[in-house]
Structures are given as structure tokens and as C-alpha cells.
Amino acid sequence: xxxxxxxxxxxxxxxxxxxVGVLIFFPILWVVVxxxxxxxxxxxxxxxxxxxxxxxxxxxxxxxxSDYVKHFFNSVVISVGSTLLGLLVAVPAAWSMAxxxxxxxxxxxxxxxxTKMLPAVGVLYPIYLLFIQLGLLDTRLGLVVxxxxxxxxxxxxxxxxxxxxxxxxxxEAARMDGAGLREEILYVLTPMAVPGMxxxxxxNVILAWNEAFWTLNLTAAKAGPLTAFIASYSSPEGxxxxxxxxxxxxxxxxxxxxxxxxxxQLVRGLTFGAVK
Amino acid sequence: xxxxxxxxxxxxxxxxxxxxxxxxxxxxxxxxxxxMIRMQGLTDDFTKKTGIDVEWVTLEENVLRQRVTxxxxxxxxxxxxxxxxxxxxxIWGANGWLVPLDDLPESxxxxxxxxxxxxxxxxxxxxxxAPFYGESSMLMxxxxxxxxxxxxxxxxxxxxxxxxxxxxxxxxxxxxxGICLRGKAGWGEGGAVITVVANxxxxxxxxxxxxxxxxxxxxxxxxxxxxxxxxxxxxxxYATNGFNENLSLFQQGKCGxxxxxxVAASFVTxxxxxxxxxxxxxxxxxxxxxxxxxxxxxxAWALAIPAGTQKEDAAKKFIEWATSKDxxxxxxxxxxxxxxxxxxxxSLYENPEYGNIPFAQMTLKSILAADPKHCCExxxxxxxxxxxxxxxxxxxxxxxxxxxSAVYAGQQSVDEALAKAQALTNDAMEAAGYR
Amino acid sequence: xxxxxxxxxxxxxxxxxVILLLGWMLVPLTMTLWFSFRKYLPLRGGDLGxxxxxxxxxxxxxxxxxxxxxxxxxxxxxxLVITVVVGILLALLLDQPMWGQGVVRILVIAPFFVMPTVxxxxxxxxxLDPINGFFGHLARSLGLQPVxxxxxxxxxxxxxxxxxxWLPFATLILLTAFQSLDSEQLEAAEMDGAGPVARFxxxxxxHLARAITVVILxxxxxxxxxxxxxxxxxxGAFGTxxxxxxxxxxxxxxxxxxxxxAGGVYAIILANIVAIFLMRIVGKNLDA
Numbered sequence: 001x002x003x004x005x006x007x008x009x010x011x012x013x014x015x016x017x018x019x020v021g022v023l024i025f026f027p028i029l030w031v032v033v034x035x036x037x038x039x040x041x042x043x044x045x046x047x048x049x050x051x052x053x054x055x056x057x058x059x060x061x062x063x064x065x066s067d068y069v070k071h072f073f074n075s076v077v078i079s080v081g082s083t084l085l086g087l088l089v090a091v092p093a094a095w096s097m098a099x100x101x102x103x104x105x106x107x108x109x110x111x112x113x114x115t116k117m118l119p120a121v122g123v124l125y126p127i128y129l130l131f132i133q134l135g136l137l138d139t140r141l142g143l144v145v146x147x148x149x150x151x152x153x154x155x156x157x158x159x160x161x162x163x164x165x166x167x168x169x170x171x172e173a174a175r176m177d178g179a180g181l182r183e184e185i186l187y188v189l190t191p192m193a194v195p196g197m198x199x200x201x202x203x204n205v206i207l208a209w210n211e212a213f214w215t216l217n218l219t220a221a222k223a224g225p226l227t228a229f230i231a232s233y234s235s236p237e238g239x240x241x242x243x244x245x246x247x248x249x250x251x252x253x254x255x256x257x258x259x260x261x262x263x264x265q266l267v268r269g270l271t272f273g274a275v276k
Numbered sequence: 277x278x279x280x281x282x283x284x285x286x287x288x289x290x291x292x293x294x295x296x297x298x299x300x301x302x303x304x305x306x307x308x309x310x311x312m313i314r315m316q317g318l319t320d321d322f323t324k325k326t327g328i329d330v331e332w333v334t335l336e337e338n339v340l341r342q343r344v345t346x347x348x349x350x351x352x353x354x355x356x357x358x359x360x361x362x363x364x365x366x367i368w369g370a371n372g373w374l375v376p377l378d379d380l381p382e383s384x385x386x387x388x389x390x391x392x393x394x395x396x397x398x399x400x401x402x403x404x405x406a407p408f409y410g411e412s413s414m415l416m417x418x419x420x421x422x423x424x425x426x427x428x429x430x431x432x433x434x435x436x437x438x439x440x441x442x443x444x445x446x447x448x449x450x451x452x453x454g455i456c457l458r459g460k461a462g463w464g465e466g467g468a469v470i471t472v473v474a475n476x477x478x479x480x481x482x483x484x485x486x487x488x489x490x491x492x493x494x495x496x497x498x499x500x501x502x503x504x505x506x507x508x509x510x511x512x513x514y515a516t517n518g519f520n521e522n523l524s525l526f527q528q529g530k531c532g533x534x535x536x537x538x539v540a541a542s543f544v545t546x547x548x549x550x551x552x553x554x555x556x557x558x559x560x561x562x563x564x565x566x567x568x569x570x571x572x573x574x575x576a577w578a579l580a581i582p583a584g585t586q587k588e589d590a591a592k593k594f595i596e597w598a599t600s601k602d603x604x605x606x607x608x609x610x611x612x613x614x615x616x617x618x619x620x621x622x623s624l625y626e627n628p629e630y631g632n633i634p635f636a637q638m639t640l641k642s643i644l645a646a647d648p649k650h651c652c653e654x655x656x657x658x659x660x661x662x663x664x665x666x667x668x669x670x671x672x673x674x675x676x677x678x679x680x681s682a683v684y685a686g687q688q689s690v691d692e693a694l695a696k697a698q699a700l701t702n703d704a705m706e707a708a709g710y711r
Numbered sequence: 712x713x714x715x716x717x718x719x720x721x722x723x724x725x726x727x728x729v730i731l732l733l734g735w736m737l738v739p740l741t742m743t744l745w746f747s748f749r750k751y752l753p754l755r756g757g758d759l760g761x762x763x764x765x766x767x768x769x770x771x772x773x774x775x776x777x778x779x780x781x782x783x784x785x786x787x788x789x790x791l792v793i794t795v796v797v798g799i800l801l802a803l804l805l806d807q808p809m810w811g812q813g814v815v816r817i818l819v820i821a822p823f824f825v826m827p828t829v830x831x832x833x834x835x836x837x838x839l840d841p842i843n844g845f846f847g848h849l850a851r852s853l854g855l856q857p858v859x860x861x862x863x864x865x866x867x868x869x870x871x872x873x874x875x876x877w878l879p880f881a882t883l884i885l886l887t888a889f890q891s892l893d894s895e896q897l898e899a900a901e902m903d904g905a906g907p908v909a910r911f912x913x914x915x916x917x918h919l920a921r922a923i924t925v926v927i928l929x930x931x932x933x934x935x936x937x938x939x940x941x942x943x944x945x946x947g948a949f950g951t952x953x954x955x956x957x958x959x960x961x962x963x964x965x966x967x968x969x970x971x972x973a974g975g976v977y978a979i980i981l982a983n984i985v986a987i988f989l990m991r992i993v994g995k996n997l998d999a
Binding site for chain 1: 722727738814823825827848851932
């Protein structure tokens with residue numbers, strides 16, 4: 001009896017959760033569907049769209065018009081590069097905050113986060129001028145540096161919360177055994193922090209991949225990532241739903257797939273150590 | 277004959293040079309309109325002729341503007357050629373930011389470019405950008421619906437006639453709206469349309485002392501007329517419709533009439549995209565009875581070289597190629613005459629093959645009717661028809677058109693919008709030091 | 712505990728991050744401050760000299776200023792409320808036993824991976840467009856008049872788009888929090904006769920406090936600088952002009968860098984007020 005009730009409840013939960021899940025996912029699903037239709041079919045009613053023949057025509061048009069591989073490559077370099085560089089700077093900082101905390105640690109953390117609140121539009125001119133002076137305009141290096149700086153507070157904070165979870169006694173034991181600071185970080189801390197670092201890397205790759213203001217405004221032909229690629233499909237003349245859908249699918253698919261495969265790490269990454 | 281040989285020889289030499297020396301690469305920023313995308317596809321022809329490689333940065337119009345303006349005003353040098361409009365060219369030219377195009381070779385035949393286009397892209401008589409395509413505005417209408425309504429479209433209709441015809445054509449049951457016009461906020465979108473409509477009602481943006489004129493009866497009449505007509509016969513939600521949305525509506529047979537850019541003619545008559553391709557007629561942009569100015573605007577997308585680029589010569593070669601008569605012939609040979617970038621050269625309209633195209637003569641007539649130096653019935657201190665060629669205009673007009681769009685969406689009254697427009701325009705002009 | 716040696720080492724290790732961020736903050740900030748006191752018009756010859764506080768006065772006096780602050784607040788608070796409330800409900804649902812939980816979770820977190828430009832384009836065209844959009848078709852097939860969302864319900868539409876983007880984030884954090892809830896405590900409460908509502912408010916909500924704090928903190932940081940979603944959908948029309956967007960209009964559309972920079976300084980002040988406010992609650996909730 002109780003078992004039957006339980007099964008019924010489970011079925012109800014399942015139905016409800018799936019309904020909500022599909023509802024949330026629907027816009028993305030619809031983009032993928034439209035990307036495999038002709039322009040003429042893409043604007044028809046949903047029923048007509050679904051019954052219309054499938055085609056990869058739009059992908060061909062998009063590929064012919066813009067160099068997807070180049071933009072994709074730039075996106076990879078910029079998002080991975082900025083994350084790794086950020087890690088390099090953030091690990092020591094987070095380490096010292098977690099293991100040698102001072103009264104001001106929390107203030108410094110909050111201050112770091114608050115630098116993210118600067119409105120990017122307001123400083124476009126200063127940064128643009130600076131980039132010209134430094135010869136960084138339209139270079140991947142320039143974007144790697146900027147995105148690293150933008151995401152650094154998040155990286156530091158996430159690492160800090162992971163490091164804090166590592167029991168200090170282990171480090172002290174290592175220190176007793178004569179491990180120096182470097183050994184301590186390399187052989188004791190890092191292995192324990194790998195899962196946390198993986199989550200951090202993932203989340204920041206996603207954030208950098210999706211950053212659309214600086215990546216668009218500081219690039220031209222050479223360093224433009226997928227955010228620049230998509231900017232040429234937003235409202236051209238004539239029908240454009242299928243092409244827009246194809247370009248959108250191409251822009252989000254890599255990160256979507258990466259995200260899905262690494263879901264577990266990511267979920268942990270997203271919790272910011274707020275929940276144990 | 278001799279000339280031809282020389283050109284060929286020069287061409288061959290440059291190919292040789294390119295082969296032996298270095299393959300130069302120029303970067304071009306352009307807008308994602310159909311004609312530009314076609315040009316992108318034909319780049320190989322240019323590279324073959326000159327040995328110069330081209331890298332394209334194709335962006336949506338608003339993003340492009342923001343991108344190239346930032347770059348040129350900071351002398352960033354990210355681009356060797358920028359695609360800019362008739363609004364930017366005189367302002368940037370006056371600032372010395374563009375390379376003057378005063379040494380184009382004879383074979384290019386500058387004189388062949390329509391005078392209105394040349395004027396609009398010059399500052400102090402010097403050409404600063406070469407028109408890639410040019411446009412005015414005209415009325416496109418459905419001949420079948422017109423017939424059904426028992427009306428005949430005059431060549432130069434009045435707004436009163438248009439409103440009446442729109443009312444008769446409207447058949448909301450079957451999804452047919454008598455008239456489609458842009459209502460989308462943005463100075464180049466709905467802002468351009470309401471400005472030319474106002475011009476054709478005898479209004480103007482500024483008087484000779486740079487006072488905003490939104491408090492005049494002409495503006496009130498124009499805006500009231502526009503809103504009333506669109507509420508009677510316009511499509512649902514026209515407050516967010518721009519060029520592209522209207523094009524799509526018209527192509528799907530959901531508009532009886534549409535006043536918009538002349539370049540739209542080739543899209544609505546193209547049977548591949550348009551369901552009404554064989555039922556489209558053309559007329560001059562309307563005007564109010566008794567007003568001499570019609571709702572004709574003038575616009576060109578043009579190619580310009582930012583001063584300070586290292587690759588000025590290569591960039592010039594590209595501009596000569598892309599805006600030449602040969603380029604028109606090249607497009608015609610690949611895609612047919614109807615797809616040639618229109619509105620820039622006299623010779624195109626003298627070409628009998630092009631003249632046969634249904635919209636060619638109306639396009640030319642509309643362009644010739646537009647005078648960027650005299651937009652309005654009353655005298656004005658500015659050049660430009662649907663815009664005012666001062667640096668502050670884009671910002672002001674975008675805000676003004678946002679107020680108007682709020683009227684179209686039924687969120688405020690005509691009077692409220694005009695009062696706000698008047699205040700914010702005068703305020704901005706004061707900030708800029710005009711008043 | 713920590714020796715003086717390790718303290719100085721710690722400072723040294725923190726230095727690169729702090730110095731870099733200090734530079735990233737100070738260089739643009741100084742330049743913004745400098746420009747905000749100048750008449751800087753790139754299209755009129757650039758820097759035209761000192762104007763004192765004129766830009767600051769003009770920016771605030773503009774009719775768009777207070778509405779833009781209000782729009783910013785509406786957007787931030789609207790998205791926060793929706794994501795937290797719906798996030799709690801969704802997390803509660805996902806925490807129940809069910810078939811195919813992994814797949815559902817994948818579906819729910821997907822929007823988080825979509826770049827803001829793309830999600831704005833997709834929502835604007837494929838979903839909300841009254842003529843060709845999905846909702847328009849749906850309304851017509853039900854015999855209803857399609858709604859022009861972006862002009863008739865512009866702010867709610869943008870709040871919805873942004874909430875869609877951030878709901879996965881909130882849901883995941885809250886879900887993890889639910890999963891760590893002590894089931895014995897809940898059972899004990901049930902034995903004591905606490906109903907489901909009482910259990911939710913007296914045990915679950917307090918337990919979620921920290922997670923909610925994190926959601927609010929991180930989202931606020933990102934929401935204050937929302938730009939692409941507005942740029943793509945309404946372009947600031949129909950009352951969706953936030954402070955960030957107003958600054959964009961001043962700097963890039965009107966090409967008045969001085970005026971825009973003054974706006975930037977206001978935005979920084981606003982952000983700091985929010986930051987201090989957040990720090991109070993976060994400091995309290997995160998310490999444990």
C-alpha cells in the first residue's frame with residue numbers, strides 16, 4: 001500500500017520534473033530544430049516546422065560566410081588561456097587567504113568581487129586607448145589578460161572556499177616532515193584540491209566563453225571569438241531564422257556539450273563552498 | 277584599346293609582384309546586409325586581380341557603428357576599410373579622419389557617380405567615401421490588393437490617399453495590413469521614417485538657430501497622422517518593426533503597402549524569397565497635399581579608408597574594385613542585374629538591361645528627388661534629410677525615436693512624446709554648445 | 712599558529728592577485744574620473760578641457776537618470792526574486808525521487824551555457840516575435856491575439872529572459888543545499904507533529920540561508936552590468952533603459968565620453984552601495 005503510494009508519487013514527480021525540464025530547455029531545442037530547416041520553413045507555425053523536411057543547408061551557408069573554425073579556435077584559446085592564467089595568479093592568493101587568514105581576508109575578498117561591478121561600457125574608451133598603446137588590440141593575448149582580470153575574483157573566491165575545507169592539520173603534518181612551502185603546495189595541497197580546481201576551471205571557461213562585451217569590442221579580424229561570429233547574424237535583410245539558429249547552435253554547442261559531460265564537477269563548482 | 281592593355285598589363289604586374297613579394301592583407305569592417313555579403317563572396321575576384329588578401333569583419337549595423345566609431349576616434353587602426361554611411365562620412369571627413377578619395381584613376385569615372393551621392397559623401401567638395409550602394413525611399417504596393425480595393429495608385433500619391441487606400445486594403449481576418457512602416461526605436465530605423473514623414477508634412481528638426489521644432493504644429497500633425505494611420509491599418513506591434521521585420525511581412529504577403537528603402541525592391545520582387553514577387557508596384561514616397569517635399573530620404577553605404585592606415589594603397593585598390601562599373605558587371609554576370617548594388621552610378625540606369633527591371637526607374641527618380649542640402653519646406657541649418665549631419669544627432673535621435681516608439685506602443689500620448697523630445701533635444705544641443 | 716615567516720610569505724603570494732586587480736580597478740577608474748571632469752567629445756576633436764562638475768550635474772538632471780536607476784533596480788530585484796523563488800521550488804522538486812533525474816538536471820542547467828547575446832537573439836526572434844515567434848504562433852492557434860512582448864511588456868520580458876539564464880545557477884546551488892539537509896532532523900520534526908509547511912519554513916529555509924546568500928551575491932554582481940540582453944531586444948526603449956545602458960548611450964551613441972564617464976562614476980557609487988549592503992548580509996551568513 002505504502003509502496004504503491006510511493007510509486008505514484010514518484011511518477012507524479014517524474015512527470016512534473018520532466019515537464020518543467022523540457023519547458024526550460026525548449027528555447028534551445030527550438031533553435032536546434034530551426035537550424036535544420038530552410039529559411040522559408042523556419043517561420044511557419046510550429047506544427048508545419050516539425051513536418052517540414054530536414055536540411056543542413058543553413059550550416060553550409062553559415063560556414064561559407066564566416067570562418068567558424070577560426071572563431072572557434074579563438075574562443076578556445078581565449079577562454080582556456082584566461083582561465084589557466086587566472087589559476088596561476090589565484091592559487092597562491094587563495095592559499096594564503098585560506099591558511100594564513102588575517103582580519104582583513106574577508107574584506108579583501110569582498111573588495112575583489114566588487115571590482116566586477118564596474119560597468120564595462122563606462123570604461124570602454126580608457127581600455128581601448130590603453131590597448132592601442134600596448135599594441136594589444138585584436139590580439140588573443142589582450143583578451144586573455146582582460147578576461148583573466150574579469151574572472152579573477154571569482155576564481156580566487158572559489159579556490160578559497162575549497163582550500164578552506166582542507167584540514168589544516170594535514171598541512172602542519174607535512175610541515176613537520178620538513179616540507180617547504182613549495183612542496184606543501186605542490187604535493188600536499190594540489191592533489192587534495194584537484195576536484196575543486198577542476199570545477200573552478202570549468203565554470204570560468206564557461207564565463208569566459210560567453211563574455212560578449214570585451215571580446216566583441218577589442219577585436220577585429222584576427223582575434224574575434226564566437227561572440228563576434230554571432231554578431232553578424234543578428235538581423236540581416238530578409239529571412240534569417242534558420243541561419244541565426246544554425247550560427248547560434250554552432251556557437252553554443254561546444255560549451256553545452258562540455259558542460260553536460262562535466263556536469264558533476266560543475267555542480268560542485270557552482271556551489272561556491274556555500275553548501276557542503 | 278590602349279587603355280585596356282595598360283590595365284591588363286598593370287593587373288598582370290601586380291599579380292606578379294604579389295606573387296614574388298608579400299601577400300598583403302587588408303581588414304574590412306562591414307555591415308551584414310545582403311549586398312555586402314555578396315561582395316564578400318566575390319572577394320576572390322579581387323584577390324586574383326591584385327594579389328591582396330582580404331579579411332572581413334561582418335557585423336550587425338548597431339554593433340558595426342559602435343565598433344568603427346570607437347576605433348576611428350581613438351585612432352585604433354584595427355581596420356583598413358570601414359563601411360560607413362552618409363551620416364558619418366561628412367563628420368569624419370571634416371575631422372580629418374578619412375583619407376580623401378580625390379585621386380581615383382580616370383578609368384574609375386568619378387563623374388559617373390550620382391551627384392546626390394557624391395554630395396552626401398563629401399565634405400567641402402572632397403569625396404571621403406565611395407558609395408557601395410545608394411538608396412532613397414519609395415512606396416511599394418500590392419497591385420492585386422490595390423485592384424481589389426478598386427483604386428489606382430498615382431505615381432505621386434498623397435498621404436491622404438495612402439491612408440484611404442490602406443484602410444480599404446486592410447483585411448485583418450486574412451492577416452493583411454494596409455500599410456507597414458517602421459516603428460522600431462533607433463535613429464536609422466523608425467527615426468528615419470518618422471523624420472521623412474514629418475518632412476513631407478512641412479516639418480523640420482531645427483530652425484536656423486538650432487532650436488528644436490517638436491513643438492510646432494507640423495510635427496504634431498505628422499506624428500498624429502502616422503499613429504492614427506498605423507492604428508487603423510498597420511500590423512500588430514509595429515512599434516518594434518524595423519526594415520527587416522517589414523520586409524519579411526511584405527514578402528509573406530501581409531502588407532498592402534510599404535514605404536521603405538528603394539533597395540528593398542529587389543528583395544520583394546525576388547521569387548525565391550517573396551511570395552508576392554509578381555504583384556508589386558512602385559510609386560514615389562507620399563507627401564501631404566500642398567507640401568512640395570516628399571518622404572524621400574537619401575542614404576548610401578560607402579567604403580572609406582581611415583587616415584593613418586599602413587595599407588592605404590591596397591585599401592584604395594579595393595575601393596576602386598568594389599565600387600567600379602566592372603564590379604556591377606561582375607555581379608550581373610553571376611547573379612543577374614536585379615541583384616546589382618543599386619543607386620550609385622548613372623551608367624547603371626542608362627544600361628538598357630538594367631532599365632528593364634521594374635523598379636529601376638522609380639529608384640532613380642526617388643534618388644533624384646532627394647536633396648540632402650534642402651531636406652524641408654522651411655530653411656534649415658543642416659545637411660541630411662532623414663538625419664542631421666552633426667555628431668550629436670545619432671544620440672539625440674535615438675532617444676527621440678524611443679519616445680515615439682512608446683507612442684506607437686500606446687504607452688504615452690503624442691503630446692507627451694513631443695514635449696519630451698523637445699526638451700531632450702534642446703538639452704543635448706545646449707550641452708554640445710549650439711544654443 | 713602561523714609564524715611571522717609564513718605571514719610574509721602569504722602576503723607575497725597574495726600580492727600578484729591583489730596588484731593585478733588593483734591595477735584593473737585603478738587604471739580605468741582613474742581614467743574614468745579624469746574624463747568625467749573633462750569635456751571629452753571624440754567626434755568634436757577629443758578632449759576640450761576642464762569643465763568641473765558639469766558632467767555630473769547634467770547626467771543627473773537628464774530626464775532619463777532616475778528612471779534608469781529605477782529600471783536597474785526593477786531588473787535586479789525582479790530577477791533575484793524570480794530565480795530564488797522558482798529556484799527553491801525547482802530544487803525541491805528535483806530533490807524528490809524520480810526517474811531520469813540526471814537527464815532532467817541536464818535540461819534544467821542548459822540555459823546557463825548559452826551566451827547572453829545568443830539567448831537574447833533567440834528569445835527576441837524565435838520566441839517572442841509576435842508574427843513569426845513561437846509564442847505568436849501559439850497564441851494564434853488558440854485563437855488569441857498575439858502579444859508584442861517587447862513593447863507591451865518590455866521589462867517583464869527582459870526580466871524573464873535574464874531569469875531564464877540565471878535560474879539554472881540558483882537551482883543548482885539550492886539543490887545542493889537541499890541534499891545536504893539533515894534528514895533525521897526533518898523526520899524528528901515530523902514526529903513532533905510539524906506539518907510540511909512548518910517544516911519548510913522552520914527547518915528548510917534557515918538551512919538554505921547561506922545558499923540563498925550566495926545566489927544573491929553572485930547574481931547581483933552580474934545583473935548590475937546586464938547589457939547584451941537590452942541591447943539586442945529593446946535597445947533601451949519602452950522603459951528598459953538601465954543605468955548601464957544609459958551610460959552606453961552617452962558614451963557610444965552620443966559620443967560624449969565626459970558625460971558617460973560621470974555616469975560611470977555614479978554607477979560605481981551605486982555598485983558600492985549595493986556591495987556594502989551585500990557585505991553586511993553576506994558577512995553574517997558566510998562566516999559560519
